[in-house]
Amino acid sequence: MGSDGHSDGTVGKALDVLDMVAGHGRPVRFSDLLDRSPYPKATLYRFLQTLTNQGMLAYDADLGTYALGVRLVRLAHAAWAQSSLAPIARPFISDLATLTGETVHLAQMDQGQVLYVDKRNAARPVEMFSQAGKVGPAYCTGVGKAMLAFMSEAEVDSAIARQSFHRFGHQTLDTPEKLRAELAAIRVRGHAFDREEHEPGIICCAAPILARNGRVLGALSVTSTTARSSLAALEAEADRIKACAAQIASAAESWRFPEQG
Structure with missing residues (x-):
């Protein structure tokens, strides 16, 4: 403030x-x-x-x-329609939710934090923090880490300075050093995980949405619970998640998606 x-x-x-x-x-x-x-x-x-x-x-x-x-x-509705990935991405993430049977989140980065802009529920919805319009931490969410991993060094430095590094659970990355090591691993494999880092029992596999020039437009994730799935099962959907991200990126560039702050 x-x-x-x-x-x-x-x-x-x-x-x-x-x-x-x-x-x-x-x-x-x-x-x-x-x-x-x-x-x-x-x-x-x-x-x-x-x-x-x-x-x-x-x-x-x-x-x-x-x-x-x-x-x-x-104004919020106008911003959602004009500056959000949500209207462009909706058919793609709806298809992904149907194909995977799990919840799909769409997010963008806002001042170093994750802004959830859309959510497609699974056939069996799970109650969780993330809802469209909510803001969450970038350092301990799959979509947040997926975006951070592909941002420029200056953008990452700025975003990390805004993180609280509050420890939500034993898996939470609670230092900048741990987060930077995780981001390096994400860049290699091309997707990120949430290992119950923000909410107990909630896991996900996430991928960045990247423009042709490498600019981060947003991220999406397939999210489930430890009660009905596993990280290995979600990672098996990684190629499908990345293909969906590529479809959204292509559609966004055709629409000349605006630069994000």
Whole structure:
């Protein structure tokens, strides 16, 4: 989050406030925002009023809470259609989910973190963290590591600096050195794994979606549970996953997919 000296000025501060509201995952009171805000009370209130007036936030006078506004929802839908791989990739990942019988995730990198942009459920869906629109850690997810492995050295350095390296389980890579070693192995074999590194019982095999020039567009994964599958079984789908990634990349380039931040 920014500070009062935010390098992007007023717009950057307003976006910080939007992030604060969104981060709560529910309507939030002014006092709760103030507790986490780097801005003085009057400054925070002014930003909330402006964002509400512009339809980016909605204020419930009865409950005294702020929530994301309808205008922001419209912008999010437009961004999904124009700057997300999801509309292009949907038929391909739907076919992959049908062929494998497992859940397929589609993700892109956002400021060093994984943004899930679509998800096709298996015939027998499994409850897990990853849902379209959610942001997850890059260092301990299959799609995150698949993207990191094929980014430039400068991009990897920047992304690693943003990782928390929180240890979710005994398999979690909890240092930059361990992650870098894993990324080197991923580059050799061309696909990544999640070995219950983020959630207990959740495993996956993932592949990057690469443009012809090697630029990382995103990643996709076939995900299952240790109760009904294994890493070996998921790796047996690696060629199929990579073929799907290549189809998405080809379709995206034809559409002149925009550069990712």
